[in-house]
Amino acid sequence: MARLDPHSYTESSQPLAKHVALTLYFDFAARTIHGSALLTLPAAHTGPLLLDTRSLLIHSVLDPHTTGPIPFSFPSDPTPDPVLGQPLCLSLSAQSAALVVFSTSPSSSALQWLSPAQTASKAQPFVYTQCQSIHARSLFPCQDTPAARLVFSARLNLPHPLTAVMAAARAAAPRDPVPGEAGSACPDALWCAAGRSVEEFIMDRPIPPYLFAFAAGDIAARDVGLRTRVHAEGGAALLDAAAREFAGAEEMIRAGEALFGPYEWGRFDLLVLPPSFPYGGMENPMMVFLTPTVIKGDASGAQVVAHELAHSWTGNLITNKTNEHFWLNEGFTTYAERRIVEVVQGEEMAALNMGIGWRGLNDEMDRFKDNMEFTKLKPNLEGIDPDEIYSQVPYEKGFQFLWRIERQVGRPTFDVFLKKYIAKFKFQSIDTETFLEFLKANLPGIENQIDLKQWVEGTGIPPDAMEPLSSIYSKIVSLSNEFKLGNIPKKQEVANWSGQEWELYIENLPKSVEPSQIAALDAHYRLSESRDYEVKVAFLQLAISSGCKEYFGEVERTLKQVGRMKYLRPLYTALVQGNAEEAKLSARRIFAEARDTYHPIAQGVVESILAKHS
Numbered sequence: 001m002a003r004l005d006p007h008s009y010t011e012s013s014q015p016l017a018k019h020v021a022l023t024l025y026f027d028f029a030a031r032t033i034h035g036s037a038l039l040t041l042p043a044a045h046t047g048p049l050l051l052d053t054r055s056l057l058i059h060s061v062l063d064p065h066t067t068g069p070i071p072f073s074f075p076s077d078p079t080p081d082p083v084l085g086q087p088l089c090l091s092l093s094a095q096s097a098a099l100v101v102f103s104t105s106p107s108s109s110a111l112q113w114l115s116p117a118q119t120a121s122k123a124q125p126f127v128y129t130q131c132q133s134i135h136a137r138s139l140f141p142c143q144d145t146p147a148a149r150l151v152f153s154a155r156l157n158l159p160h161p162l163t164a165v166m167a168a169a170r171a172a173a174p175r176d177p178v179p180g181e182a183g184s185a186c187p188d189a190l191w192c193a194a195g196r197s198v199e200e201f202i203m204d205r206p207i208p209p210y211l212f213a214f215a216a217g218d219i220a221a222r223d224v225g226l227r228t229r230v231h232a233e234g235g236a237a238l239l240d241a242a243a244r245e246f247a248g249a250e251e252m253i254r255a256g257e258a259l260f261g262p263y264e265w266g267r268f269d270l271l272v273l274p275p276s277f278p279y280g281g282m283e284n285p286m287m288v289f290l291t292p293t294v295i296k297g298d299a300s301g302a303q304v305v306a307h308e309l310a311h312s313w314t315g316n317l318i319t320n321k322t323n324e325h326f327w328l329n330e331g332f333t334t335y336a337e338r339r340i341v342e343v344v345q346g347e348e349m350a351a352l353n354m355g356i357g358w359r360g361l362n363d364e365m366d367r368f369k370d371n372m373e374f375t376k377l378k379p380n381l382e383g384i385d386p387d388e389i390y391s392q393v394p395y396e397k398g399f400q401f402l403w404r405i406e407r408q409v410g411r412p413t414f415d416v417f418l419k420k421y422i423a424k425f426k427f428q429s430i431d432t433e434t435f436l437e438f439l440k441a442n443l444p445g446i447e448n449q450i451d452l453k454q455w456v457e458g459t460g461i462p463p464d465a466m467e468p469l470s471s472i473y474s475k476i477v478s479l480s481n482e483f484k485l486g487n488i489p490k491k492q493e494v495a496n497w498s499g500q501e502w503e504l505y506i507e508n509l510p511k512s513v514e515p516s517q518i519a520a521l522d523a524h525y526r527l528s529e530s531r532d533y534e535v536k537v538a539f540l541q542l543a544i545s546s547g548c549k550e551y552f553g554e555v556e557r558t559l560k561q562v563g564r565m566k567y568l569r570p571l572y573t574a575l576v577q578g579n580a581e582e583a584k585l586s587a588r589r590i591f592a593e594a595r596d597t598y599h600p601i602a603q604g605v606v607e608s609i610l611a612k613h614s
């Protein structure tokens with residue numbers, strides 16, 4: 001017996017389910033889903049079959065053919081593993097399918113249930129999923145490892161007037177429920193009650209479980225391109241702004257296809273979520289999920305979309321086998337994102353994007369200076385919660401590694417290699433070793449030119465990594481250096497700056513500066529009030545680290561407005577890591593007040609930041 005993945009109970013000796021049919025009844029009042037998952041194996045199996053679960057209530061397991069019970073147990077009962085959850089062991093005898101009947105818990109880590117007051121429209125409740133990295137198991141029992149790919153169908157039962165969207169194709173228009181179709185998932189009296197409707201979806205391309213996604217609420221939509229429709233709750237004004245922000249989606253898809261081969265997922269729709277969404281974007285196939293903070297009317301919002309689009313090839317088509325190989329998803333996607341940005345926004349914007357990444361990578365080296373394992377491209381994550389050590393390392397060190405190879409072999413050769421790599425491994429889950437073998441086979445001699453072992457297994461930033469250089473990047477860095485001498489950039493020097501220029505400028509400043517300098521900078525450019533959260537948060541982080549108490553109010557407002565972890569992490573960390581007792585106390589008070597508005601994943605991350613500095 002050997003586990004396939006340090007983050008899953010899936011056993012390598014047991015078959016992997018190829019298909020799951022889900023029936024889900026949404027009870028918004030109880031923040032619960034009553035459901036069934038019909039898992040189908042490639043062939044009949046006798047013996048144990050381990051599935052991952054977290055905070056799921058398992059009611060029964062049935063043989064769908066005989067409707068007889070299948071024995072099951074919880075081997076780790078009664079103490080679930082804090083990272084992995086609880087394995088569910090089915091005992092199969094010559095069976096190729098199992099129907100697991102379950103209910104989710106209100107604390108399911110994949111689900112955020114929002115009351116009407118927590119939505120933009122204030123009229124209807126809302127629920128959405130975030131399954132990466134290991135949260136699908138809190139939604140339905142499954143082999144929750146990216147090594148396991150499966151196709152699915154889903155039948156959702158919702159109350160009027162809510163509608164659902166899924167990272168999947170719609171199989172039929174919303175319709176009335178039909179008696180009997182819920183099977184064991186829920187009684188007909190509930191399923192067919194007045195004011196309920198059923199929506200059906202299908203995903204016929206094999207995906208890893210972390211890409212399973214839906215949202216349900218008062219959702220409206222608008223077409224923005226041939227293959228792209230933007231969805232949002234929050235009314236016409238938000239949809240208008242989103243449609244403007246993402247108008248370039250089709251141009252980006254075409255740029256991606258020219259670079260990486262055909263777009264394999266049919267549609268590329270977008271869903272703008274309420275402000276509590278914990279990430280910038282999530283690359284759910286056919287329907288990318290986005291934070292509303294990317295809608296700000298400048299180029300950087302499009303860059304988040306470019307990143308999620310790039311995942312259509314790297315991450316969704318070729319998937320990391322386990323989270324220890326996460327750089328195969330994110331390093332490739334960061335590289336691919338910047339290639340798309342270069343085509344649609346030009347070399348300068350791509351260089352700025354790379355510069356911000358380089359700064360971020362260097363900051364992570366400081367964050368992990370006492371635990372350099374997490375600065376490796378391929379770290380050992382046994383017993384480690386992937387959410388807790390989430391960092392820029394797989395993104396930016398991965399990007400640097402691929403850029404290093406590009407510089408070695410030249411762009412035309414590397415482009416041919418990339419297309420070949422994607423065509424070869426599409427719809428597969430692979431590890432770093434598989435990539436390295438393919439690299440050495442297709443770029444002969446590369447191992448003599450680049451120290452591949454140091455890049456993959458070494459800690460820190462390899463000496464042949466490169467700070468990206470461009471005129472705009474150098475200009476901003478030199479202005480940041482000027483600030484250290486007491487000079488604030490002049491109006492004409494920043495006249496054309498958008499959010500990204502400011503972000504790069506602030507991130508290149510020392511981590512702590514004279515409070516009077518902070519005040520002077522803000523007096524000139526009102527960075528603390530920027531509507532661009534990247535700029536505002538970078539500034540507020542610097543202000544807190546520099547001991548400027550007058551910004552506590554703005555920090556509190558920000559922490560209560562958005563739940564994106566990119567902002568929560570630095571702001572809470574800045575508050576608690578210094579010696580100021582007052583800052584620590586306000587961090588705890590703000591979290592206590594804002595906690596319910598955060599997604600469960602973000603709640604866990606903030607809790608761990610506060611615990612580390614208690």
Ligand SMILES: [Zn+2]
Pocket residue numbers: 283307311329330333
């Ligand atoms: Zn990504």
